[in-house]
Amino acid sequence: xxxxxxxxxxxxxxxxxxxxxxxxxxxxxxxxxxxxxxxxxxxxxxxxxxxxxxxxxxxxxxxxxxxxxxxxxxxxxxxxxxxxxxxxxxxxxxxxxxxxxxxxxxxxxxxxxxxxxxxxxxxxxxxxxxxxxxxxxxxxxxxxxxxxxxxxxxxxxxxxxxxxxxxxxxxxxxxxxxxxxxxxxxxxxxxxxxxxxxxxxxxxxxxxxxxxxxxxxxxxxxxxxxxxxxxxxxxxxxxxxxxxxxxxxxxxxxxxxxxxxxxxxxxxxxxxxxxxxxxxxxxxxxxxxxxxxxxxxxxxxxxxxxxxxxxxxxxxxxxxxxxxxxxxxxxxxxxxxxxxxxxxxxxxxxxxxxxxxxxxxxxxxxxxxxxxxxxxx
Numbered sequence: 001x002x003x004x005x006x007x008x009x010x011x012x013x014x015x016x017x018x019x020x021x022x023x024x025x026x027x028x029x030x031x032x033x034x035x036x037x038x039x040x041x042x043x044x045x046x047x048x049x050x051x052x053x054x055x056x057x058x059x060x061x062x063x064x065x066x067x068x069x070x071x072x073x074x075x076x077x078x079x080x081x082x083x084x085x086x087x088x089x090x091x092x093x094x095x096x097x098x099x100x101x102x103x104x105x106x107x108x109x110x111x112x113x114x115x116x117x118x119x120x121x122x123x124x125x126x127x128x129x130x131x132x133x134x135x136x137x138x139x140x141x142x143x144x145x146x147x148x149x150x151x152x153x154x155x156x157x158x159x160x161x162x163x164x165x166x167x168x169x170x171x172x173x174x175x176x177x178x179x180x181x182x183x184x185x186x187x188x189x190x191x192x193x194x195x196x197x198x199x200x201x202x203x204x205x206x207x208x209x210x211x212x213x214x215x216x217x218x219x220x221x222x223x224x225x226x227x228x229x230x231x232x233x234x235x236x237x238x239x240x241x242x243x244x245x246x247x248x249x250x251x252x253x254x255x256x257x258x259x260x261x262x263x264x265x266x267x268x269x270x271x272x273x274x275x276x277x278x279x280x281x282x283x284x285x286x287x288x289x290x291x292x293x294x295x296x297x298x299x300x301x302x303x304x305x306x307x308x309x310x311x312x313x314x315x316x317x318x319x320x321x322x323x324x325x326x327x328x329x330x331x332x333x334x335x336x337x338x339x340x341x342x343x344x345x346x347x348x349x350x351x352x353x354x355x356x357x358x359x360x361x362x363x364x365x366x367x368x369x370x371x372x373x374x375x376x377x
Contacts (some may be wrong), residue, residue: 031111039099232246
C-alpha cells in the first residue's frame with residue numbers, strides 16, 4: 001500500500017527527474033564525458049530475472065510441499081505473492097537509478113584522475129640521449145609514443161616533426177597549455193565539472209526523497225520478517241505450532257530461499273547507497289590530486305575554492321531521516337536481529353519448561369515415601 005501511494009504521489013516528480021537526468025547527460029557530453037547506459041539495462045534485466053526466479057521458487061515449493069493443493073481455497077496463495085513481487089519491481093527501479101547516479105559520479109572522478117595522470121606524465125618527460133651524448137635518439141618514435149600515450153590511441157601515427165628538440169619541447173608545452181598549466185582555462189573547466197557534480201548530488205537527494213517512505217517500510221519489513229521467520233523455524237524444528245502466515249518456516253530450504261530473497265533487497269539497497277555516497281565524496285580527493293600534481297599556488301586557490309562547494313553537497317540516502325542507508329546500518333540491523341532472536345528463543349524455552357510436568361530429580365525411595373504422589377504442577 002505504501003509503494004502504491006508513493007508511486008501515485010511522485011509520478012509527476014519522477015517524470016521531471018528523468019528530464020533533469022537527460023539534461024545532465026547532455027552537459028556531460030559537452031565536457032567529452034560519455035555515459036554508456038547499456039550496463040544499467042543489463043543490470044535491470046538481471047534483477048528482474050532474479051526476482052522472478054525467487055518468486056517462482058518460493059511459490060511453487062510452498063504450494064506443493066506445504067499447502068493442500070487439492071482444496072480450492074489454496075488458490076488464494078497465488079494472490080498473496082502479488083504485493084511482494086510489486087515491492088521488488090519498485091525497488092529495482094530505485095536500484096537502477098542509483099546505479100545511474102553512481103556511474104555519473106564515477107565518470108566525473110575518472111575525468112579528474114585522467115587530467116592528473118596526463119599532467120604527471122608531462123612532468124616526467126626526460127631528454128633521451130644517445131650513448132655519445134649527441135642529440136636525441138629516434139626523435140620521431142619517442143615523440144609519437146608520448147603523444148599516443150597522452151591521446152590514449154596506440155594505433156594513430158602523428159606527423160613527423162622537425163628534428164629539433166626545441167620544436168619537440170614546444171609542441172608538448174603547447175599541447176598542455178589548454179590543460180592544467182593554463183589556470184584560466186582550468187578554472188572554467190573545473191567549475192563546470194563541479195556544477196555537474198552539484199547537479200548529480202541534487203538528483204541523488206531527490207531520489208532519496210522520492211523513495212524515503214518505501215525504504216523505511218522495506219527495512220522495517222525486512223527486519224521483522226527475518227527475525228520472525230528465523231524464530232518460527234526454530235519453533236517448527238521443536239514441533240511447535242506456528243502461524244499460517246509463516247508456514248514457509250516449516251521447510252528449511254524454503255526458509256533459506258525466502259531469507260536470501262528478503263535480505264537481498266535490503267542489502268543491495270544499502271550497499272549501493274553506500275557506494276554512491278562514497279563515490280560522490282571521492283570527487284574532492286580527485287580534485288585535490290590535480291592540485292598536488294601541478295603544485296602551484298594558482299591551482300591550490302582554484303581547488304580550495306571549489307572544495308568548499310563540494311563539501312556542502314554531501315550525498316547521503318536516508319529512510320525518512322530515521323537512519324542512513326549504509327553498511328553501518330546493515331551491521332546494526334544484523335545485530336538487532338541476533339539480539340531479538342536470542343531473547344525470543346529464551347522466552348520460548350522458559351515457556352516450554354513451565355508447561356512440562358514437574359519431575360523430582362531425587363527418587364521417592366530415597367526419602368522412604370514410596371506411596372507418596374507428587375502433583376503434576
